[in-house]
Amino acid sequence: MPGFWRKCRIAFRCLRFAVWAVALVALYALAWFNLVGLPDFLKTRLVAALREHDVPLEFSRMRLRFIHGFVAENVRLGETKNSDRPALTAGEVQLRLNYPALFHGRFQVDGLVLRNGKFTLPVSPTNALVLLNLQSELHFQTNGTWSLDQFRADFAGAKITLSGEVAHAPEIRNWPIFSGQKPGGHGAGRPLEKFSDTLRTLKFQGQPEFNVALNGDARDVHSFTLRLNGRVPEVRTPWFSGHQVQLAANLTAPAEAPVELDESWGFWTNLQPFRLVWTVRAADIHSEKINADAAEVDGVWQAPELAMTKLSVQLGGGKMAAAASLNIATRVVTFTNDSAFDLHTVAALLTPKARERLAEISWTQPPQLRASGRFRLPPWTNGASDWRDDIEPTVQLAGELAFTNAVAAGVPLDSVRTHFSYGSLIWSLPDLELVQAGTKLKLSGEESEATKNFHCRVSGAFDAESVRPFLTTSNAVRGFGYLTFNEPLALDLDVRGNVHDFNRLVATGRVALTNFAIRGQTVDWLTTSVAYTNLIWSLPDLELVQAGTKLKLSGEESETTKNFHCRISGAFDAESVRPFLTTSNAVRGFGHLTFNEPLA
Numbered sequence: 001m002p003g004f005w006r007k008c009r010i011a012f013r014c015l016r017f018a019v020w021a022v023a024l025v026a027l028y029a030l031a032w033f034n035l036v037g038l039p040d041f042l043k044t045r046l047v048a049a050l051r052e053h054d055v056p057l058e059f060s061r062m063r064l065r066f067i068h069g070f071v072a073e074n075v076r077l078g079e080t081k082n083s084d085r086p087a088l089t090a091g092e093v094q095l096r097l098n099y100p101a102l103f104h105g106r107f108q109v110d111g112l113v114l115r116n117g118k119f120t121l122p123v124s125p126t127n128a129l130v131l132l133n134l135q136s137e138l139h140f141q142t143n144g145t146w147s148l149d150q151f152r153a154d155f156a157g158a159k160i161t162l163s164g165e166v167a168h169a170p171e172i173r174n175w176p177i178f179s180g181q182k183p184g185g186h187g188a189g190r191p192l193e194k195f196s197d198t199l200r201t202l203k204f205q206g207q208p209e210f211n212v213a214l215n216g217d218a219r220d221v222h223s224f225t226l227r228l229n230g231r232v233p234e235v236r237t238p239w240f241s242g243h244q245v246q247l248a249a250n251l252t253a254p255a256e257a258p259v260e261l262d263e264s265w266g267f268w269t270n271l272q273p274f275r276l277v278w279t280v281r282a283a284d285i286h287s288e289k290i291n292a293d294a295a296e297v298d299g300v301w302q303a304p305e306l307a308m309t310k311l312s313v314q315l316g317g318g319k320m321a322a323a324a325s326l327n328i329a330t331r332v333v334t335f336t337n338d339s340a341f342d343l344h345t346v347a348a349l350l351t352p353k354a355r356e357r358l359a360e361i362s363w364t365q366p367p368q369l370r371a372s373g374r375f376r377l378p379p380w381t382n383g384a385s386d387w388r389d390d391i392e393p394t395v396q397l398a399g400e401l402a403f404t405n406a407v408a409a410g411v412p413l414d415s416v417r418t419h420f421s422y423g424s425l426i427w428s429l430p431d432l433e434l435v436q437a438g439t440k441l442k443l444s445g446e447e448s449e450a451t452k453n454f455h456c457r458v459s460g461a462f463d464a465e466s467v468r469p470f471l472t473t474s475n476a477v478r479g480f481g482y483l484t485f486n487e488p489l490a491l492d493l494d495v496r497g498n499v500h501d502f503n504r505l506v507a508t509g510r511v512a513l514t515n516f517a518i519r520g521q522t523v524d525w526l527t528t529s530v531a532y533t534n535l536i537w538s539l540p541d542l543e544l545v546q547a548g549t550k551l552k553l554s555g556e557e558s559e560t561t562k563n564f565h566c567r568i569s570g571a572f573d574a575e576s577v578r579p580f581l582t583t584s585n586a587v588r589g590f591g592h593l594t595f596n597e598p599l600a
Contacts, residue, residue, distance in 0.1 A: 046070060046095060049107040053140050054170030057093065068113070070095040075114075084122050090134070091116030111139040119153070123192040129199075131155050136162075144168045148214075157204050158232075164214035171218035191270050206233030221273075226251040242282035249278040258303050265304075266380030268328045276301040289348035291315065304329040316345030318366035331377040337399070340366045363406035371399030373422070392449070397422035411466060412436065418443075425449040429456075438463035438488040447499070455496040461488035464513075484517040493530070507532040522546065528553075535559040539566075548573035 043062050050057050060074035072095065077088040094113035101108040117134030136151040146169035151162035166172070209231050216224030232245035252275045261269045277300045285292040298310035307325040318341030326333050342363070347355050376394040402417040418432035425448060432443040438461065445456025464485045468477075493509030512527040528542035535558065542553040548571065555566025 045107045046109070049109045050095075053109065053144070053146075054173070055112075059093070065094075068094045070097065084125075086119070086121045088134075089118045089120075090114050109140065111137065113137050117153070121192075123196045127193065127196050129155075129192070129196055131160065144170055144218075155210075156199050156202070158208035158210055158230075160210050160212065162212045162214065164212075166214065167217040168219045175218075191267075201238050203236040204232065204234065205236075208232040208235075221253045222255040224253055240285055240287040242286075243284040245280070245282045247278065247280045249276060251276050254302070262329070264379065264381065265328055268303075268380060271301060272303045274301070274303075290346055316342035316366065318342065326377075328380075331379070332374055333377060334372075334374040336372040337370065339369045342366050343369075361406060361408045363403050365403065365405055367401060367403035367406075369399065369401050371397060373397035373399075393425060395422060436463065436466060439466055440488075445495075452499040453497070454499060455494075457492075457494050458509075459492040461490055463488045482519050484520075485513075486515040486517075487513070489513045503535060505532060546573070 046062065047057065056077065057072060058076045059072035062070060062072045065071050072093045073091070075090040075093045077090075092115050094115070095109050096111040096113065098108040098110045114134060114136045117131075117136070119131040119134060121129040123129060131153040132155070134151075134153040136153075137149045139147040139149065141147060145165060145167045147165045148163055151160075153160045153162075211229045213227040214224070226249075228247070228249040228251070230245075230247045232242075232247075234243050235241065235245055253273050254275050257273050257275065261272060263269070265272065278298070280297045281295070283294045285295055292313050292315040294314045296310065296312045297308060299306070299308045301307075305325055305327050307323075309323055311320070311322040311324070313320045313322075318339065320337065320339035320341055322335065322337045322339070324333060324335035343358060343366075347358055350358065374394075374396050375391055378390040398419075398421040400417070400419045402415070404415045406413045406416065414435040414437070416432070416434050418429050421428045421430075426446055427449065428446040430444050432445075434441045434443070441458060441460040441462060443456055443458050445454060447454040464483070468480060490512040491509065493507060493511075495505070495507045495509075497505035508529075508531050510527070510529050512525065513523075514525040516523050516526075523544060523546040526542070526544045528539050531538040531540065536556055537559070538556040540554050542551075542555075544551045544553070551568060551570040551572060553566055553568045555564060557564035
């Protein structure tokens with residue numbers, strides 16, 4: 001019996017030595033795997049497991065970390081020899097193994113954890129789009145489905161987060177943009193270059209944040225949906241600056257989108273397969289020509305139409321609401337506008353002459369402007385276009401304008417209201433109404449942009465006192481001072497001519513004035529027809545009644561020679577002359593006369 005226990009002790013001692021030896025070897029192996037790296041046969045098995053998911057991972061060495069497990073260092077995903085193709089590099093990539101499969105002796109990679117990564121997308125020989133500080137978790141599922149979680153990266157000063165799930169993900173590398181193929185179509189490759197060039201002009205204050213969600217099947221581009229939400233504290237661009245910028249976008253590639261590219265669309269063919277819906281909001285917007293307190297823009301692109309479904313801007317103490325759409329196939333732009341803001345806010349957008357006219361007008365309440373219209377753009381394949389020759393003839397516009405409590409050229413206006421239209425190069429004002437104290441005028445007219453000919457009709461009551469601020473000569477001021485008006489002038493005039501040549505002015509109509517006084521002498525009423533043509537004024541049937549005076553006058557005067565001719569008939573009350581006698585002799589002599597009947 002003692003021999004049995006002795007043998008057991010020896011066997012136990014040998015087993016203990018063996019366990020310690022195995023433990024020491026294991027510890028040595030773990031230390032080796034951690035400090036030096038995995039042996040080739042293990043790396044080969046792991047690389048083969050990665051290639052089952054079509055992940056051609058290249059690395060300098062692979063180590064076994066006590067916390068993170070198998071980790072590949074100095075990783076590159078992509079071809080090292082082709083600098084014109086996208087490439088992903090990382091400081092380290094952790095391999096997440098399926099341990100039940102490993103227990104059965106099979107290496108199966110269920111996911112990757114990427115740290116300190118960098119993604120480079122070349123857009124030209126000298127320029128590339130780059131994602132830095134890339135961190136991400138990638139999970140491999142059945143049917144080649146890749147699930148992306150906790151993706152974070154820095155891009156052009158912004159923080160990017162990305163999540164999504166892509167079926168048959170390895171097929172992505174066959175897409176033209178990633179395979180190094182040059183996609184066809186007008187302007188191929190240029191959109192990314194333009195995007196990169198534009199991106200470099202943007203300056204951010206505070207770090208922008210963008211959240212992106214991507215889902216789809218790599219075998220069917222029409223299944224993809226990309227959703228973007230972003231927030232930018234402050235941005236400065238060559239065109240404007242803004243604060244608290246928020247944006248949201250949804251990008252898809254619908255199956256019903258046109259398949260065949262239409263070369264007449266020019267650069268728009270690059271966007272033809274996609275559908276984009278977006279919303280942008282911003283506050284405190286400043287640009288060289290216009291400033292706004294806040295703005296919101298909603299839009300949608302789906303070939304062949306680009307639509308701005310909503311434009312809401314707070315500016316100039318008021319608000320502007322607008323919408324517009326562009327049909328790429330027909331090149332027709334349609335738009336609507338409903339606004340109430342101080343138009344001086346957008347004065348910089350106007351022509352110098354229009355700015356001068358606008359500067360003469362001020363108001364206490366913003367004017368109301370409603371308009372809608374359309375015009376056609378020149379062919380997309382054309383070079384630089386000329387507004388007057390190519391676009392202006394196609395413009396059609398209709399709307400209405402109204403404002404109150406305004407001052408124009410120093411004259412206060414109670415209210416102005418009109419509809420307007422523009423088409424075939426002709427402006428039309430069918431029903432302009434102007435109210436200013438005792439003045440109430442109606443005007444209808446039109447003007448040709450091509451010939452500058454105009455025609456208008458003015459009718460209503462005109463307060464003659466409104467003329468006083470426009471009198472510039474002493475004689476005119478003194479002469480007007482002799483007149484006293486108790487009622488407005490009634491008029492009905494038809495005027496036509498040319499804006500650039502007032503020698504062609506033609507005017508006809510009728511005016512009437514009642515209850516006014518000349519140097520204190522009351523006139524009951526005056527009425528006459530008026531005609532002006534070929535620089536000649538004509539009063540064919542003037543009639544004046546003042547107490548016992550009843551006169552008729554017909555005459556004309558030439559603006560060129562200042563010659564005039566007139567015929568006066570009727571009964572004249574001589575007493576009407578007395579207020580106009582200025583010398584003592586005239587007054588004394590007139591006092592010796594007594595009149596019982598008017599002078600015929």
